[in-house]
Amino acid sequence: MVAKIISGKSLIGALNYNENKVHQGKAELIFQSGYAKDLIQLNFNDKLLRLKDLTLRNKRVKTNTVHISLNFSTNERLPPDLLGEIANEYMERIGFGNQPYLVYKHNDAAHPHVHIVSTNIKSSGERISLHNLGSTKSEEARQLLEEKFGLVQAGKNTKSQALDSSALNKVEYGKVDTKRALTNTINAVIKTYRFTSLPELNAVLQSYNVLADRGAKDSRMFASKGLLYWVVDNKGNKIGVPIKASSIYGRPTLKNLEERFKQNEELRKPLVEKLKPIIDGVLMTKASPRGFSQALINKGIQVVFRCNENNYLYGVTYVDHTNKVVCNGSDLGKKYTAAALNKYFQETPNTLPPREGLHSRSTSTGYISGSNTLSPQAPINQNSNKSLIEGLLQPDYSEVSTMRSVLQNRRKKKRKRLSK
Known part of the structure; x- marks a missing residue:
């Protein structure tokens, strides 16, 4: 379980966030504490005024809203009544057992999670301190609840348990929300x-x-x-x-x-050092931009070229999908920059191949990336020497086009001489 505590100054904002989810069919109110009415009888004003009444008892405190999310592993299937029980005990253990609060179960992510809305102002007007709450009482409560309810532990090997395990698939518009x-x-x-x-x-x-x-x-x-x-x-x-x-x-x-x-x-410093020798291995053999990119793709590294309107390479970024690190060529060193690559590509045409190759495009961020990108889900054959050689020796389409044009000009000149 992963707990996240957000403090703020707008009760109505926190409440509206969850209520809007309910109206959209993406959440449901599953538990309440400190309210005189049952869940089904609570309207928006009931929910808001109960909390607002407490905040008015200490107008000097501006940060009076507590919005907590409890996130669980994608492998856990927890019914609403159990989620309510977990949330109730969590609030008790962090010192909010006597505070009114609302628990919403959200259904807009692959991992189960709930949102809890409350206030840190007591009925006496005293403020509950939120200082280091996340690293002290909340952390202790998390560990106890994981053990008591048999939840997946958010330890050092499971930092991302609350994330959807398939979250790093390509987003396809229209397939999901x-x-x-x-x-x-x-x-x-x-x-x-x-x-x-x-x-x-x-x-x-x-x-x-x-x-x-x-x-x-x-x-x-x-x-x-x-x-x-x-x-x-x-x-x-x-x-x-x-x-x-x-x-x-x-x-x-x-x-x-x-x-x-x-x-x-x-x-990223130690990860960058792992990247250099891999690129060095490819730079040992001459290649076109297409071949250079494909050779690194075979090793799990995506190359993003940035070009101007004349298709001249002026920047390069390396994305290592294996070690999960991103850096510009200038961050690695002079031999990995766009200027160095322009010299490296000098034995082959210095323009990036059209269509299937590293076709450049502009975005409103001013960032230009290649379309021949590595699919992060594709299996990478680290020992595919054949693919590496084929990638390095693959001709540039612009080179073929140039040679074709030269041959056509020669034929025209020959016809003119024969006609004379």
């Missing part, structure tokens, strides 16, 4: 991959048909550091309606992501 699919995929990527910028995050997300979009640089959204998440097709075209970052569970907003960028700076 868009917000649910985006939430599962985005949160899984953020938890498992090490990236230090939004373009690096997008290099991973686009492997799963997702795009984080800041909007145009002259837009209000960009200026206010807003962020939208889109589902995209295999060519990078946006589909459907975007979802605001602030409305996604876990709040993967730009502000929160920037904190993650800082953390990942150190966390």
Whole structure:
């Protein structure tokens, strides 16, 4: 079980979030404590006013809302009455047993989870301290409840138990609820991959048909550091309606992501060192952009080329799907940068092949990625020397086209000479 405690200043906001889920058929109210009426008799005003009455007893406290989620493994099938019992005992153990609270079971994710809405203001007006609540009483309660109810433990080997085990499948628009699919995929990527910028995050997300979009640089959204998440097709075209970052569970907003960028700076260092020798092995043999990309795909590494309007390579990003790390060529060293690769490709045409190859495209984030990307679910044959050689020796379509044009010009000149 994984417990997450969010404190805030808006009771009505926390309540509305869960009630809207109920109206959409994505959640149900399964338990209440501290209310005079039964569940079925409670209307919205009953739910809100009971909590608001307590907050008015201490108007000096601004942070008076507690919104807790209890998340369980995808392998656990827990009926509503058991979830209510677990939530009730959890609240007792963290010091909220005498507080009124509402427990909602959500059905918009593959893993079972409940949301609990309460307030930290007692009937006496005294405030319940939330300082370090998550790392002290909540952590102790989690461990005791896991043992008592036989729940999957959220230990060091099960940090992502609450996530859908299939969350890192490509998002296919229309197959499942868009917000649910985006939430599962985005949160899984953020938890498992090490990236230090939004373009690096997008290099991973686009492997799963997702795009984080800041909007145009002259837009209000960009200026206010807003962020939208889109589902995209295999060519990078946006589909459907975007979802605001602030409305996604876990709040993967730009502000929160920037904190993650800082953390990942150190966390990815040992993983980056594992990446270099793999790329070095490919650089030992000359290859076209297509061959270079395919050779690394065979080793579990996706290469994302960034090109200008003239199809000139000016940036490169490496996504290691095995070690879950993302970095730009400049982060690895000079020999891995776009400038170095341009020289490396000089014996073959320096343009990226069209259509099936690494066709470039622009996005509103200013990020350009290749369409010949690695499917994260595809099995990778690490010892496929045949595939590696074929990839390295594969001709560039633009090279074939150039040779064809040369031969045609020669034939025309020969005809002119013979006609004379």
